[in-house]
Amino acid sequence: MSAIDPRKIHTRHDLTQQLAQLFRDGGWSIHRLAGKAGLSTATVQAILKDDALPQAKTLSAFVRACGQDPAPWVQARGRVVRSEQQAKQAGPVYLPYRSATFVGRGQALARLTAALPAPGAAGKAAGAGGVVVQAVHGLGGIGKSALVAHWAATHLAEHTLTWWITAETPAGIEQGLADLAVAVMPELAGQPLEALTAQAVRWLAGHTTWLLILDNVTAPAHIQPLLARAPTGRFLITSRLATGWHQITSAVVRLDVLEEDEALGLLTTIVTMARPGASLLGAARLCAELGYLPLAIEQAGAYLHQSGLAPLAYLDLLAGNPAVIYDQAAEGADAERTIARIWRATLDRLSDTPLAGQVLRILSWYASEAIPRTLLEEMGEPVLVQQAIGRLAAYNMITVADDDTLSLHHLVQAVARTPDPGDPHRAEADIQAAQNQAIRLLDDAIPANPKEPADWPQWRILLPHITALAGHLDITDATDVLAHLLNESGLFLRDQGAITRAISHFQRTHAASTQSLGADHPSTLTSRNNLAYAYQTAGDLERAILLFEHNLADRERILGTDHPSTLTSRNNLASAYESAGDLKRAIPLFEH
Ligand SMILES: Nc1ncnc2c1ncn2[C@@H]1O[C@H](COP(=O)(O)OP(=O)(O)OP(=O)(O)O)[C@@H](O)[C@H]1O
Ligand SMILES: [Mg+2]
Structure with a gap:
């Protein structure tokens, strides 16, 4: 609901909007309000029409009947009159x-x-x-x-x-x-x-x-x-x-994005303009998802206004058909003014900088802030990479902070990750290639040993980007490089005590490894072991035991009963049984 505040009134339009809101909020009928205010129904109707400028006395009666102090409203009316007079005196x-x-x-x-x-x-x-x-x-x-x-x-x-x-x-x-x-x-x-x-x-x-x-x-x-x-x-x-x-x-x-409450106010105003009772369910989440970008908020608001859908439903559409939604202008609005098209125009302008599109597509997989510039060093000829970064920054598609990290708008990232056959900068193959490159660049940048304290600051810099990347990938986007990246970062998280996050990394590692290397590959078995151990650390012994049992059976089958890795597996399973208080099963394994 747009807030009633006569101090915000500067134009006739503002005045009508606020009076209409007052009328709606009070649940009035024209007839009842007219009676209470001592005005004719025709006068009340006229007050609620756009471009009306009621006399001060009429305005006071209306506002008082609605239970408000008329003074600030009369002042607001004075402001409107003065600014209209000034406008008349202005030149062309x-x-x-x-x-x-x-x-x-x-x-x-x-x-x-x-x-x-x-x-x-x-x-x-x-x-x-x-x-x-x-x-x-x-x-x-x-x-x-x-x-x-x-x-x-x-x-x-x-x-x-x-x-x-x-x-x-x-x-x-x-x-x-x-x-x-x-x-x-x-x-x-x-x-x-x-x-x-x-x-x-x-x-x-x-x-x-x-x-x-x-x-x-x-x-x-x-x-x-x-x-x-x-x-x-x-x-x-x-x-x-x-x-x-x-x-x-x-x-x-x-100029930066709108403040949270400003964005919400804009969405609310557009959605409720002609439908005061329109649902605003999920409005704040939608504004956040759109990164408080005015054009996107306006685009969404107009769509909701037309369709009668709730913001929550728009979020679903956005998740299901991002390419369509990013390129959808409201009925009657300029079809060229959609977020997808205006950014495409910028990239068209940058077509003489071959790596610009690629840099943007790679950055779109990371967190939207504090991306170390050094991450991109290996993606191509250094002078070309720096040129691409410079030009993207010159066109405000990214920003370079004083600490040499890069940031870009959350929605620019979302659009850049969304394939669209109609946009030469968002071909599916290019986006996929950028995803793989984003994974590889991160994997190259992580320290060799997660246990080395001197490297922890570097881990902390890279982790938000690993997390963002993992969050954007489907479980089917599995490569051995991704498995390695998630496993190593999972080990770091585990050693830092962030066990829940470590578990999610190990789950993804295991899935990626199974898919890219096969269920019997030594790395897959190691990742299953890491996952089981993380479950055990988190106290989820049931899941841990299941996986340790699975691993032991597989290692016995693949490596034989006496292989050192099989022995480790047996020992791990025994410890898990022991932790669960199941000594009957633990002891024979320890004795094996
Ligand atoms: N402060 C605001 N309050 C309400 N609506 C806004 C505000 N800022 C922008 N908008 C709306 O968002 C849309 C995009 O804004 P605008 O056209 O000013 O962007 P721009 O930065 O000039 O974009 P471009 O670079 O494409 O010219 C417009 O339709 C505008 O009405
Ligand atoms: Mg403009």
Whole structure:
């Protein structure tokens, strides 16, 4: 349920939403509320319509009847009126990307306000003394355009013009400038593009305190000439690019995912918009699964809204048909704006860096944070590997921390692990190859002896990635390398006392070894022994004894009754019997 809070009201739309929520929460009928508030039913109906702006007295009566203090609501109404008046005084505005359900981002908005203070508020930065450029960068779908649009819409009155240009290509920039020229000088309509662009630049250079938003810049070089020729206003830039801004501006904001409660608020608002009673079962889990990425949350919300499904059901769909869900836009929404497609576009851009896709696919099998960069050293020609890491970071697909570890969004990983025949970067064979390589790179990186204390820090660095990898694999994804990796890490965990986790490693080792090497292979028998011993340590003697019995029988059959390994097996089984208090069976074995 979206929380009722009149302080959050900034627009007519916000006001209607909150009043409607108040009405719903109280379980009112129009008739009853009208009676209680002393208003006509037509007035109550009008209040609940979008774009209504009730008189202060009417609003007070409505809110009071709902049991709330009218004061903050009347204040909110005042805010709406003032901002509408300011907007009227503002110059031409073109802001195509306004989100009606904008949530959170307090810090990022405050940073924009600090970098672009109201004219007259702080000398040079106010715009009159020179150009002010602020860039917002981040992963595709993280909410850069939404943030900038929201900021611009709430600062209209401070600008003589607020203009949005989709700046993906030089042609787009030219077209945006031409549209601007016609907006400020309608008499120019019909002139050739080039002339209009020149006029727009001239207009910008001759005016101050305008705000030009250059959305989705793909190369700083595309906008440099414009910045140089229009030195008196404010540019707000968004881009997926993390680097290359130093020549243009030092004011750079990197946008991260939404906070947990913001994401939940967004999902809730979208889902309950037209269905106040819609089920929100599993909403928090879904937000976590989507890594709090606004685009994914919005995509999921729209789907739930349309289908009437609960978030829990969406989670099932996601588990069952990830490729379809990642690429599904809501009805009426831009089909190109799905998480699968926007990241594909980034990888297309990186196609001149051959290892970029491969690095991303390998990283997708590990934990999403603190992946040692050194893990990738052996995957190819070092200079090419480093180039791929650098470019992925430049495009915000991964981040490189100061301690030289790599991180990437949980959902970027999930998409990169999901085969899709329609996406050249996600061919099944490439994903499988990356999985095998991810296993091999980890197996090469683990220390030789799990008992060596000097190596324990290295184990602790690698373990989260081994665990994540194992969690992503099917029991059928079994290779001897995987078996080795899980066995060694299982031994480490066991010696550290993490017996439950050790057991899960040994179970997987045993399954992988049985599948890849066969049930009678010495390594398979060793892994069964390790598993049995781990069960015994955990006090699960029943399971331990079953496996030790199995092992002894197999070793007697394969190696003979007197082989040293058979003797070990017999001894192990005897100890397990003894621990279980079954001396009748233990003693003959010890005496054997
Ligand atoms: N703070 C927010 N509140 C509500 N919705 C948001 C918020 N941020 C983003 N969204 C929604 O999530 C979607 C993705 O956001 P947006 O388009 O701003 O991402 P972007 O970072 O600009 O992506 P791209 O790199 O592809 O341009 C949009 O539909 C937007 O409305
Ligand atoms: Mg954008």
